[in-house]
Amino acid sequence: MRDSRSLYGPRRALLATALAAGLLSSPIAFAQGATGSWPSKPIRVVVNFPPGGAADQLARAVGQPLSEALGQPVVVENRGGANGNIGGEVVAKSAPDGYTLLMSSGGMVSVNPHLYAKMPFDPAKDLVPVAAAARVAVYLMAKPSLPPANVKEFIQYVKANPGKLSFGSPGNGSSPHLAAEMMKSQAGLFAVHVPYRGAAPALQDLLAGQIDFYFDPGIGLQHAKTGRLKLLAVGSMKRSPLFPDVPTLHEVGLKNFDADTVFGFYAPAGTPPEIVNRLNTEINKVLRTKPIQDRIVAMGGEALPISPAEFGAKAMEDSKRFGAIIKERKIAAD
CATH class of the missing domain: 1.20.5 (Single alpha-helices involved in coiled-coils or other helix-helix interfaces)
Structure with a gap:
């Protein structure tokens, strides 16, 4: 034995x-x-809007210094469509390993659940907030040939010509669209909405005179400076440091008018907290540098280095605010 x-x-x-x-x-x-070996390969940032818009510009502005900080390439990929849902779904269904991130306007998380009867994913459950990038204001702009010289005259002009003016937006339910609906509601205006697939094509048609006005998310400010567009007001609670003489809509009588939205980075649910926190730390470091802050200000925004929890809380707050106007104006997805 x-x-x-x-x-x-x-x-x-x-x-x-x-x-x-x-x-x-x-x-x-x-x-x-x-987590221990992360990152050991390139990181993909999916932008859920077409090239040229605010989300795309922010992703590329933050991506390069973030790549240097992490020691790996940060590759930006545009997957626009369905008001951000297409790119959002790509990330929501990706492996939660820290190698696929989403750069999105707050609208996809805060607005789309109010617009779509059914979404292919649940932003609140299938994504986790990583880091805010910027608070982005919208700017009421008109084509130069439009007669009004200021925002008070503009409101009166639109009111006197119901249904004769058109305005563009990056799509139904986008923050510029909601800003216009908020203005129409408070001021009692009627104008025709023309949705586009992104902010850049809407801006191009405004420059070409194909539409009359537009709430711009910052990408058209250079044209306001050169006089190619008429900047009438800021859709925020405070004036822009770039245009200190341009009033807010709140100042001209549309009380508590706030169409600001927060753009930022998200990851698939289940991404290890250590990776989320590392990303938040590195992105916030980038956002605190003067070159990036200056670039975001030039876009008409404000860098917003906050924690993932604060970012998530802001999204919930915006969901209540925008959900109310969507319900009131009976706005639906395309």
Whole structure:
């Protein structure tokens, strides 16, 4: 009869090997392993709007210094459509390993659930907030040939010509669209909405005179400076440092008018907290640098380095605010 003690060593080694294999295949161990070596390959940032818009500009502005901080390329990929839902779904259904992020306007998280009877994913459950990038205001702009010289005259002009003027937006339910609906509601205006697939094409048609006015998310400010567009008002609670003489809509009588939205980075639900926190830390460092702050200000925004929890709370607050105007104006998705 063999001594059982002679089998103890091999059995213990076998058991240890089996346990190690099981542990390494567990989600917890995988997350710990991924966190320890992360990042070891390029990081993809999906922008859920077309090139040229505010989300795209912010992703590229932050992407380069973030790449330098992490020691890996940050590759921006535009996946526009369905008011941000297409790009959002791509990220929501990606592996939660920190290698796929979403750069989105706050609208996809705060607005789309109010617009769509059914979405292919649940932003609140399938995505986690990583880092805000900027608070983005919208600017009421008109084509230069439009007669009004200021925003008070503009409101009176639109009111005197119901249905004769048209305005563009990046799409139904986008923050510029909601800003226009808020203005129409408070001022009692009627104008025709022309939705586009992104902010850039809407801006191009305004420059070409194909539409009469537009709430711009900052990408058209250079044209306001050169006189190619007429900047009438800011759709925020405070004036822009770039245009200190341009009033807010709140100042001219549309009380508590606030169409600001927060753009930022999200990750698939289940992404290890250590990776989320590392990303938040590095992105916030980038946002505190003067070159990036200046670039965001030039876009008409304000850098917003806050925690993931604060970012998530802001999205919930905006959801209530924008949800109310969507319900009132009976706005639906395309």
